[in-house]
Amino acid sequence: MAIPLNNGFKMPVMGLGVWRMEGKDIKNLLIKAINIGYRHFDCAADYQNEGEVGEALAEAFETGLVKREDLFITTKLWNSDHGHVVEACKDSLKKLRLDYLDLYLVHFPIATKHTGVGATASALGEDGVLDIDTTISLETTWHSMEELVSMGLVRSIGISNYDIFLTRDCLAYAKIKPAVNQIETHPYFQRDSLVKFCQKHGIAVTAHTPLGGAAANIEWFGSVSCLEEPILKGISEKHKKTVAQIVLRWGIQRRTIVIPKTSKLERLEENFQVFDFELDNGDMELIKGVDRNSRTNQPAKFWGIDLYA
Secondary structure, eight states, rough: OOOOTTTSSSSSSBEEEOTHHHTHHHHHHHHHHHTTTEEEEEEEGGTTOOOHHHHHHHHHHHTTTOGGGEEEEEEEEEETTTTTTHHHHHHHHHTTOOEEEEEESSSSSBBBBBTTOOOOOOOTTTTTBBOOOEEEEEEHHHHHHHHHTTTSSEEEEESSOHHHHHHHHHHHHHHOSSSSEEEOOOBBBBHHHHHHHHHHHHHHEESTTTTHHHHHHHHHHHHOGGGGGGHHHHHHHHTOOHHHHHHHHHHHHTTTEOOOOSSSSHHHHHOOOOSSSOOOOHHHHHHHHTOOOOOOOTTHHHSSSSOOO
């Protein structure tokens, strides 16, 4: 199942996010994921594991498990490389062992002090606050992203963590419209206005943290997981599915692309088993009512500044 992008390419609605995956485990996890049926993998320079992902992809291609054209590979431009877009993209391609990317995203709408291509440690100043580069505009960054398409390095380009206003600005100055906006969205943080704005203007929405972060964000950010929500538990009992499957199915039915992350084989299989049932209108209305406008992934914990303030 795939969503058509505004440039004619198609993007699988189910992907696997590789954030926080340990290097030694990545090869086995990705090979198992491909065997299960995953064809979409969501990476980023900041995850610091593109090299390990590249090893897994190379093995999958060499053994004939899957062909390059059957996979959809996304990675992202880090904050400190806004002034070095082409070099950063080439660095990611080299690590991933690919000739082209299916999708390259601006990871966050903020440029920080350049610390060297491929170096993704947060550029904090002496005061412990993110060292923002005020000389590079998002428009400049976007036009550099567009160059990647003309160079044949990237098929689609997009944005990530952009709100309505930044997305609107990007549409105004873009020669190539963003194909995707990847944002945090889940039942406790539904962001209907942003999702509908993007979709109305031909921008597909990828839901990162589609399960509300669960254990990872509880640990890092003290977040509350929607997987414990009684209403969602009730819907899961009705359909004889897990709460996670209900949440992912909800994301797919609102026409978003979901990229849950897991390091457990049983969860890999469980997350993929969401195409054999549908939520009815009553289910969708119930889930609409649990929205808390609650962000779970908050970079301010590490950056000393609230990007979303």
